[in-house]
Structures are given as C-alpha cells and as structure tokens.
Amino acid sequence: MTAGLYASRAKLDTILLDSVGCGGQSVITDWIDNYPGFPEGSSGYDLAANMEKQARRFNLAVVLEEATSIERQPDGFTVSTPANTYHTKTVIIAAGATHKKMDVPGELDLTGKGVSYCATCDGPFFRDKEVALVGGGDSAIQEAIFLTRFVKSVTVIHRRDSLRAAKILQDKAFANPKIKFIWDSVVTAVRGNDQATAVALKNVRTDAVSELPVSGIFVFIGLVPNTAFLSGLVACDKQGYIVTDDAMATAIPGIFACGDIRVKLLRQVVTAAGDGATAAVAAQHYLESLS
Numbered sequence: 001m002t003a004g005l006y007a008s009r010a011k012l013d014t015i016l017l018d019s020v021g022c023g024g025q026s027v028i029t030d031w032i033d034n035y036p037g038f039p040e041g042s043s044g045y046d047l048a049a050n051m052e053k054q055a056r057r058f059n060l061a062v063v064l065e066e067a068t069s070i071e072r073q074p075d076g077f078t079v080s081t082p083a084n085t086y087h088t089k090t091v092i093i094a095a096g097a098t099h100k101k102m103d104v105p106g107e108l109d110l111t112g113k114g115v116s117y118c119a120t121c122d123g124p125f126f127r128d129k130e131v132a133l134v135g136g137g138d139s140a141i142q143e144a145i146f147l148t149r150f151v152k153s154v155t156v157i158h159r160r161d162s163l164r165a166a167k168i169l170q171d172k173a174f175a176n177p178k179i180k181f182i183w184d185s186v187v188t189a190v191r192g193n194d195q196a197t198a199v200a201l202k203n204v205r206t207d208a209v210s211e212l213p214v215s216g217i218f219v220f221i222g223l224v225p226n227t228a229f230l231s232g233l234v235a236c237d238k239q240g241y242i243v244t245d246d247a248m249a250t251a252i253p254g255i256f257a258c259g260d261i262r263v264k265l266l267r268q269v270v271t272a273a274g275d276g277a278t279a280a281v282a283a284q285h286y287l288e289s290l291s
C-alpha cells in the first residue's frame with residue numbers, strides 16, 4: 001500500500017492488485033505496538049484501513065484480482081489475473097508471505113475445525129477453552145498473549161528450550177498465569193474427527209511421546225514467501241524470498257520487489273512501508289530512464 005501511495009501520489013498510472021483486499025498480514029494482527037507515530041499502538045485492522053484510505057486519496061486504483069503470472073514483453077510486462085491481462089512498463093511485487101504449515105497428519109483436515117493460523121480471526125471461538133500454540137518467535141508470543149483474553153489457558157509448544165521472541169514479549173508471557181510452556185517439543189499429529197481434540201507431541205531431546213488435550217491449535221512457525229505465481233521469473237534465495245538491491249530492483253530491469261516477499265533482515269510493517277516507498281521511487285526513476 002505504501003508503494004501504491006507513493007506511485008499514485010507521483011501521478012504514475014498505477015493499479016494495486018490484491019487477491020483478497022488491502023491490508024495483508026496486518027489485518028489479521030490484533031495490535032501493532034511498534035509502528036512509529038502511534039504512541040499507544042494501533043489495531044492492525046485500523047492501521048491497514050488508514051493506509052488504504054490514504055492511498056485512495058491519491059486515486060490509487062485497487063483491483064481485487066489475484067496475479068497469476070507476470071510475463072516479459074518487448075515493451076514491458078503483462079500481468080495476468082483470472083479476469084484480465086494488464087500491460088505495464090514496470091511491476092512492483094509486494095505479495096508478502098503466508099503462514100507455514102506443520103505438515104503433520106490431521107492438520108489440513110482440521111483446519112477451521114480447531115486448527116488456526118490467525119488468533120485475531122479465531123481466538124473468540126475458543127472462549128474458556130484450553131488451546132495450544134505452536135511457535136516461539138515474536139508473532140507466536142504476541143498472539144499467545146492476545147489469546148489469553150478469551151481462552152482458559154494457552155500452552156506454547158516450542159521446539160527449543162528458549163524463545164526467539166523479543167525480551168519484552170517474553171517477560172509479558174512468563175508473567176501471564178494463563179500461558180504455560182512445553183519446551184523442546186514438536187507436534188507430530190493433530191487428533192480429532194470433526195473437531196480437533198488433542199495434539200500428539202514428541203520431545204526432540206528424549207523422543208518421549210505424549211498427548212495434550214486441547215480444543216484449538218494455533219500455528220505460528222514462520223512464513224513462506226508468496227512467490228509461486230512468479231514461476232522462477234526473478235531470482236530468489238533458498239527459502240524462496242526475492243533477491244533485490246537497496247533500490248528494491250530485482251535482476252530483471254523494470255521489476256521491483258518490496259516487503260516480506262524479499263530477502264531482508266526484518267519483516268515488519270515499518271520495513272515493508274519503507275521498502276514500498278523506495279520501490280515506487282525506483283520504479284519512477286526507471287520509467288523516466290525509458291523516455
């Protein structure tokens with residue numbers, strides 16, 4: 001949205017394509033405490049809605065279509081969606097990332113029936129229930145704290161013996177009586193027929209197996225970049241993140257990438273916004289270089 005804001009404000013003829021609507025991961029984040037300019041923080045939903053409103057003020061055209069391919073043409077690129085083909089001189093890829101799955105038996109079948117990747121969306125369905133949460137990074141611990149508003153208890157299952165999350169989040173989690181921890185353990189299966197009833201666990205140090213009865217399993221074990229639709233068009237690292245230079249340029253002149261989808265140290269709203277601004281200005285310079 002920041003790339004769209006900068007590009008439309010610079011009066012470039014810009015279309016923002018999004019398959020589901022503006023906001024991306026921010027929309028499913030309960031509270032964003034670290035985006036500058038909001039002394040008390042902001043709900044992810046409000047922050048995203050305000051960004052969209054601001055970009056639309058400069059007449060950014062938002063089109064709800066999924067980009068299914070980008071192809072090089074002699075005079076630019078075509079971006080295809082199931083409904084349309086757009087001809088363009090430059091493309092900024094800001095397709096972000098999606099939650100990683102555990103890839104264990106029962107996970108897929110019970111998604112939406114106890115297995116969730118979004119505490120903000122599904123937390124209220126687990127009022128006074130016991131739930132498990134898998135992960136140990138910032139998002140995992142932030143969402144564990146959020147879930148305690150609704151649930152009776154949340155058991156954090158982490159494959160290591162310490163958390164990766166920021167110290168401030170760790171302190172909050174350890175002080176919260178509703179949050180328990182199972183260390184050095186991974187989920188090997190989700191049990192249940194129509195609804196999840198338990199997770200099977202394995203201790204990675206001792207190989208001991210156990211079961212934890214829970215009504216819900218929230219999974220926050222990292223991200224996968226949304227690069228599949230590019231079919232190898234741009235260079236990516238081993239994890240699939242797009243390689244760019246400091247100006248967000250990919251190896252293909254005219255294609256830029258910004259935000260969580262690219263190789264970078266920190267995947268946050270503030271860095272995505274910074275990348276988006278840089279990508280739009282770099283795209284503008286690229287267009288100027290063509291004329």
Ligand SMILES: Cc1cc2nc3c(=O)[nH]c(=O)nc-3n(C[C@H](O)[C@H](O)[C@H](O)COP(=O)(O)OP(=O)(O)OC[C@H]3O[C@@H](n4cnc5c(N)ncnc54)[C@H](O)[C@@H]3O)c2cc1C
Nearest residue numbers: 018019024025026066067095096097259260267268269272
């Ligand atoms: C639970 C959780 C908590 C978080 N907490 C914080 C926090 O407290 N502070 C913070 O700064 N960051 C936080 N983050 C991270 C932050 O949300 C991301 O870094 C940021 O949203 C990245 O923005 P982005 O625009 O690069 O990608 P995304 O937010 O992933 O947006 C990508 C957009 O592209 C669209 N898209 C994908 N593929 C296509 C396609 N083929 N065609 C069309 N559209 C497509 C998607 O629908 C989506 O709207 C959190 C993330 C999660 C999941």
